[in-house]
Amino acid sequence: MAQGLTKSFGTFTAVDGIDFAVERGEAFGFLGPNGAGKSSTMRMIGCVAPITAGTLRILGMNPVTDGPRIRARLGVVPQQDTLDIEMTVRENLYIYGRYFGMPRAELKAKVDALLEFAQLTDRAKSTVDPLSGGMKRRLTIARSLINDPEILLLDEPTTGLDPQARHVLWDRLYRLKQDGVTLVLTTHYMDEAEQLCDRLVVMDGGRFVAEGSPRSLIADHSTREVAELRFAPGANADAAVALAAAISGDRERVEALPDRVLLYVSDGEAALRRAHHLGLSPVSSLVRRSTLEDVFLRLTGRSLID
Amino acid sequence: MTLLSDAPRTSTALRILPPGMYSARSHVVLERAFRVYRRSWLVVFSGFFEPLFYLFALGTGLHQLVGKVVGPGGHVITYTQFIAPALLAASAMNGAILDATNNVFFKLKYAKLYDAMLATSLGPLDVAIGEISWALIRGGLYSVGFLVVMAAMGLTVSWWAVLLLPAALLIALGFAAVGMAVTSYLKTIQGLEIVQLAVLPLFLFSGTFYSLSVYPAWLRVVVECLPLQHGIELMRALNSGALDWSLVGHAAYFVGMAAVGLVVTARRLDRLLLR
Numbered sequence: 001m002a003q004g005l006t007k008s009f010g011t012f013t014a015v016d017g018i019d020f021a022v023e024r025g026e027a028f029g030f031l032g033p034n035g036a037g038k039s040s041t042m043r044m045i046g047c048v049a050p051i052t053a054g055t056l057r058i059l060g061m062n063p064v065t066d067g068p069r070i071r072a073r074l075g076v077v078p079q080q081d082t083l084d085i086e087m088t089v090r091e092n093l094y095i096y097g098r099y100f101g102m103p104r105a106e107l108k109a110k111v112d113a114l115l116e117f118a119q120l121t122d123r124a125k126s127t128v129d130p131l132s133g134g135m136k137r138r139l140t141i142a143r144s145l146i147n148d149p150e151i152l153l154l155d156e157p158t159t160g161l162d163p164q165a166r167h168v169l170w171d172r173l174y175r176l177k178q179d180g181v182t183l184v185l186t187t188h189y190m191d192e193a194e195q196l197c198d199r200l201v202v203m204d205g206g207r208f209v210a211e212g213s214p215r216s217l218i219a220d221h222s223t224r225e226v227a228e229l230r231f232a233p234g235a236n237a238d239a240a241v242a243l244a245a246a247i248s249g250d251r252e253r254v255e256a257l258p259d260r261v262l263l264y265v266s267d268g269e270a271a272l273r274r275a276h277h278l279g280l281s282p283v284s285s286l287v288r289r290s291t292l293e294d295v296f297l298r299l300t301g302r303s304l305i306d
Numbered sequence: 307m308t309l310l311s312d313a314p315r316t317s318t319a320l321r322i323l324p325p326g327m328y329s330a331r332s333h334v335v336l337e338r339a340f341r342v343y344r345r346s347w348l349v350v351f352s353g354f355f356e357p358l359f360y361l362f363a364l365g366t367g368l369h370q371l372v373g374k375v376v377g378p379g380g381h382v383i384t385y386t387q388f389i390a391p392a393l394l395a396a397s398a399m400n401g402a403i404l405d406a407t408n409n410v411f412f413k414l415k416y417a418k419l420y421d422a423m424l425a426t427s428l429g430p431l432d433v434a435i436g437e438i439s440w441a442l443i444r445g446g447l448y449s450v451g452f453l454v455v456m457a458a459m460g461l462t463v464s465w466w467a468v469l470l471l472p473a474a475l476l477i478a479l480g481f482a483a484v485g486m487a488v489t490s491y492l493k494t495i496q497g498l499e500i501v502q503l504a505v506l507p508l509f510l511f512s513g514t515f516y517s518l519s520v521y522p523a524w525l526r527v528v529v530e531c532l533p534l535q536h537g538i539e540l541m542r543a544l545n546s547g548a549l550d551w552s553l554v555g556h557a558a559y560f561v562g563m564a565a566v567g568l569v570v571t572a573r574r575l576d577r578l579l580l581r
């Protein structure tokens with residue numbers, strides 16, 4: 001879908017020549033630290049930001065010439081809600097359908113169903129302003145589904161949602177995917193990325209730093225297990241230096257975080273035992289499997305520290 | 307970097323409107339405006355009273371002092387009959403400008419309404435046409451109300467006065483389009499006040515209350531370039547039934563305003579929001 005896709009604001013390059021292709025019916029995720037260029041990319045795919053250079057084809061069409069025709073088949077959840085504050089909850093869904101040219105009669109049932117999905121049926125007559133942040137988010141998500149999109153663009157869809165609403169959304173997205181809807185999303189929740197995405201890219205500074213399925217990313221960029229050791233405040237950095245002796249092999253490594261030390265190893269329990277042999281006694285410790293979060297920290301850790 | 311590139315080139319800048327701006331669905335933008343203002347129709351009517359107050363105040367007050375005046379085509383008419391069509395032109399202007407500036411600015415900068423619209427299959431031209439139409443309808447509503455009052459008070463002079471309504475709509479359209487185009491350039495709320503500041507002298511000095519012949523020649527030329535003066539001439543002539551070819555020129559002025567305003571607005575929305 002995209003080749004050499006670039007987005008500049010003045011002299012600043014937010015997205016720097018990325019190449020990717022998303023298949024129909026696939027769930028594709030963008031991960032990356034704040035300012036990595038995820039939203040800029042999403043806005044280009046959503047045909048609401050012109051590209052600076054490169055090529056972009058969406059549903060076989062060119063956003064430069066076919067913006068409205070492409071957008072007709074997209075559902076968009078922008079990072080910032082853009083609800084109509086002069087209208088009620090129900091009218092927000094209704095008028096959005098009208099913007100897509102849907103007939104009034106068809107919209108009624110659709111709006112009812114989406115209100116139900118967003119769990120906002122009892123707030124249907126309220127204006128948007130008094131809704132809570134999460135309710136607004138749910139309304140924005142429901143709104144994006146009004147035109148039965150073929151591609152759904154979700155920019156941090158679940159930010160601000162309570163756990164229950166998050167699961168309702170995941171369930172819905174999962175079913176949409178089964179129905180052949182393509183999902184393109186960004187998120188800062190690694191569990192969400194792991195649950196939903198077939199394929200992920202990790203972005204940093206406008207470029208891709210890794211690409212693959214959640215599993216393969218973990219396999220490629222992390223070890224099988226992680227031992228987490230928590231020392232007294234201030235003692236973590238020194239302990240990390242000492243712990244360098246507790247690891248072996250070329251892929252194993254020590255990561256010092258402000259509040260704890262992570263040992264990336266193939267066998268976590270063995271590493272803990274070695275730590276005790278070194279005379280280190282952490283306040284607490286645990287062993288777990290590697291997750292996407294470890295991959296994320298590894299690949300973009302530098303910019304987290306900056 | 308790849309060699310093939312879709313990035314817009316200067317060739318598109320040469321066209322008046324780039325492709326992908328229009329999807330023939332501006333009526334839904336209008337539908338939204340109706341839904342919103344159905345609930346607050348009282349607000350919509352506020353702008354209707356302003357020219358009426360002027361009519362009553364100046365009509366009753368100055369009427370006694372001035373008495374009869376010579377209107378277009380040499381007809382002798384009362385002073386109230388002289389200012390009424392001018393106030394009608396001004397009310398069409400006020401209604402249209404009020405909506406195209408204050409309300410549009412709010413929707414553009416704070417409510418992010420147009421951002422939401424442009425994420426759908428609507429194009430910037432749909433949004434521009436829809437919103438300008440709404441401002442036009444609003445200006446038109448004020449005009450209808452004013453016209454009814456005029457007729458009831460016997461201020462219409464000839465049967466040609468039925469054409470005052472379409473003329474008022476044309477004036478409203480011209481001001482709505484240019485008003486929205488100007489709004490799209492405003493960065494802060496102070497800008498709106500400057501617009502209001504520009505509208506007031508336009509209202510006072512465009513020959514609303516007296517004939518332009520009182521001005522020195524150079525000032526007349528300046529005022530004759532300004533839009534409201536053309537609306538006033540048009541209205542006054544229609545009300546008196548004094549038709550001649552200059553009216554076509556006045557009407558063309560507003561057609562031009564509407565066309566330029568519409569194109570500029572659509573382009574600005576595209577530039578501002580789709581970036």
Ligand SMILES: Nc1ncnc2c1ncn2[C@@H]1O[C@H](COP(=O)(O)OP(=O)(O)OP(=O)(O)O)[C@@H](O)[C@H]1O
Nearest residue numbers: 009012014032033034035036037038039040041079
């Ligand atoms: N309209 C704009 N004008 C200028 N710079 C912009 C604009 N929009 C984004 N940027 C810059 O582009 C870079 C990428 O922004 P973007 O919003 O794409 O990041 P992101 O990956 O979505 O981050 P986050 O996780 O915080 O949402 C940032 O440095 C940002 O400051």
Ligand SMILES: [Mg+2]
Nearest residue numbers: 038039079155
């Ligand atoms: Mg973002």
